[in-house]
Each structure stands twice: as C-alpha cells, then as structure tokens.
Amino acid sequence: MVAGEPVPHDAAAHEAAAHEAAGHEAEDDARAAPEPPEPAVRASAVRPFLLTAGRVSGSGAAPPLPVETQIVATPDGLSALRSLTFERRDIVAACRRPQSVAELAARLHLHLNVVRVLAEDLCAAGYLAVHVPNAGTVHDISVLRRVIDGLRAVPDSRGSLRDSG
C-alpha cells in the first residue's frame, strides 16, 4: 500500500456502519420475520446542503451526474489538497484512484447530491476530472459482449468479499 493511500477519515468505522445498515435488507432470507418498513435514510435536513451553500444538483441546465460517473483527482487537485478543507479535501483525497459518484457518497458518508454538487465545483476548479458516461454505451454491442464475457468468467461461488475497492 502506498503512503498517502486515500483513506477516508475513520474509514473502518464507516465501513462497519455501512455494513450494519446494509444488514437490514441482508435479512432477506429470514422470510418468516415480520417486515419492518423499508429503511428510509433521511439525512439531516439542514446539514447536507449547508455544504453546498444550498445548491442542489441538476437544478440548472445540466442533468445530475449519473451515479456511476467516474471521478479522479487531477495533479492540480492533489497538490492543492493542503489548501482544501473538510468534504472538499476528503473528496479529492479519495479520488487518487477513480471512484464513482455512488462509491464516493457511500465511503465518505455524504448525501449523493452533495457529492454531485461538490464534484462539479471541484471539477470547475480544475481539481477533479469528471468522466460522465456516454449514453450510447447502452446500445454498444461490443461493450455488451465484453460485459457478458466478463460476467461468464465469474465463478459459481465467490470467496470472502473485500471491504472496499
């Protein structure tokens, strides 16, 4: 592992908490048990969008970034790390290796739309490169074939899962 590997602060605890939360539905198989209502994550009404000065994603002309959009830190972003604070710093640091918007939100425990807004800001500042997926991929026969071949190679059973990618 390289020194300075992007480790979100308190990563282990976060992963554990995320796993705990995921555990709700992981009880799928306990079919006889009475069902609790779908766990709705209602993040604090105030805090998430304080981080974005009240701005929400997709309210302007551009549609919101797809959840699988890949984000990677630029050299400028990495050199500016010291001058960045809080969530902005966490996002750039976590993007030393490419991450999807969804992965970033999950790992940093940020609201999906907060990540979208901050990522767009950081991209505008030149600190992140945002790779929006091409909508045409859905109909791309060669991509579909690659996915099919790759999926076929998945064995009948997996070993233990890694905690993060």
Next chain:
Amino acid sequence: MVSVPSPTHGAHSATAVEEPPLPVKLVIAGGFGVGKTTAVGAISEIRPLTTEALITEVAAGVDDLTHTPGKTTTTVAMDFGVITIDPKLKLYLFGTPGQDRFGFMWDDVVEGALGGLVIVDTRRLDDCYAAVDYFEHKDIPFAVAINAFDGEVQHDLDEVRWALDISEHVPLIVFDARETGSVRDALLVVLDVALSRAQSAAAPA
C-alpha cells in the same frame, strides 16, 4: 496486475492520474426483503456499499403522506456492488429500493442502465408490480427472476407470468439470490435481452 505502478511513473508517481474505467450498470429491483441486497452481495467483488437514492414518489391511495400534494422526492437507502469486467470496464449493480404502495421513479439510478432484473417473491407478487411496470414503461431491457427460497417455488411459471401480466418476450426465470452462479446466470439473461435488442436496432430491418 491492476495496481502495480509501472516503472515509468518514477518520481512523478504522486501526480500520475489513473485513467478511469468505463462504468456500466445493471439495476436490481423488487419489493422490500425480496433479495436485492442478497443478490448484489452474492456477486459483487466488494461488500455492498450503501448510499442514498433520490426517488420521486407519486402518492397513490390513502396514506399518511398523501397530505403532501403531488410528487415528493424522498431519499431511500440503496445498496450497490461492483464487478470488474476488465481493467477498463466496471459493472455496477444497484439495488433499487421500492415499496408497493407508491408509484416510483428511479430515473436518478436507472437512467443509462444496460438493463434490469426484477426479483419476485411468489408469496408477495404485488410487491414487484411497480418495478415491472417501470421497466416496461421506460423500455429498458429486463428479466423477471423468481427468488426460490430453499429451492421452493410455490406457483408455476405460467401462473406467475399471467398474474404479473408479463409480456411473452420478457424472460421469466427462477434463481437463488444467495448463489453467486445463480445471480450471474440471471444477470446474463438480462444482458442477452439487452444484446439482442442492440443487435436488432443496429441491423437494418
């Protein structure tokens, strides 16, 4: 192989920027507790992560929330996993949340998906209507998979197809959400639908 830095990075390794993979996604839908997270966990190479999805609820019928007129946007927990297809291609699997009392719009997650798998528990068929409707309406390639808990399916496939009003061209399969190989094969069925649709779109009629 993937993460070994090449020697050419040398002194500049701190500023080297990794080229991101092409991301593609499949959506796994169905009622609560039907096995979405189990299926994602069975095939994902990482432990499923949880984030929030924004869904637009179209309030239907009598409910506590109906005093809010029209549509409301709600944040719901969404689990997802990843399969690295090759170094340049990553498949994301999103388990979309759903409750049967509402009409849902998962556009935030589903837009751009290669396809969808609707998981069905035959004891609670009602729970998957919304998902079947949604994929049909959005014209997204999908298959319906009955989660056979302990290998038991309580209805025959024709009955389920009839009850859910699934078109003949939509594959209906039985699978086990706990088994990696079974989930893999179910997703392959979805991708086959997506592929043949792409091929017929590409070929002149």
